[in-house]
Amino acid sequence: MLEVGNGMTLAEDRAHFAMWAMLAAPLIAGNDLRSMPADVRDILTNREVIAVNQDSLGVQGYAHKSMFSGIEIWFKPLVGGDWAVAILNRSSAAQTVAFDWSKENVDDGQSHRNADFGKTVYRVRNLLTKTDAGTTATSLSVVVPAHGVEMYRLRR
Numbered sequence: 001m002l003e004v005g006n007g008m009t010l011a012e013d014r015a016h017f018a019m020w021a022m023l024a025a026p027l028i029a030g031n032d033l034r035s036m037p038a039d040v041r042d043i044l045t046n047r048e049v050i051a052v053n054q055d056s057l058g059v060q061g062y063a064h065k066s067m068f069s070g071i072e073i074w075f076k077p078l079v080g081g082d083w084a085v086a087i088l089n090r091s092s093a094a095q096t097v098a099f100d101w102s103k104e105n106v107d108d109g110q111s112h113r114n115a116d117f118g119k120t121v122y123r124v125r126n127l128l129t130k131t132d133a134g135t136t137a138t139s140l141s142v143v144v145p146a147h148g149v150e151m152y153r154l155r156r
Contacts, residue, residue: 011148
């Protein structure tokens, strides 16, 4: 059961929800819906994150890369050749993450899909802010809050 809205920080609530979506886990709210603050409601009703969870390809995300600083990069293949990406910060301090798409070989053993960023340029959408964030033709640089996450959808 999701613990969003049950005493974690806002960054932790977002991370909890995003990672459950990446893992295609059941989204069952565990908080009191009658007294839910607006920021918690916004997390639990984010249609773009829910779409990642409910993607019909039905494949779980996986940890693509773990860095010594507590940063993990997760990928989840989605239907139609799209990908979800989560940058999880397990550390207790905000961290700037630079991610050069062109240097990554993303290969999912479950669905036998590969994201070849040298051949395909994807549009990048920030799912938490619901804004476009450029393309994979340029590197991504983002500050990830302590115990927080940044989450993206890559579209062809």
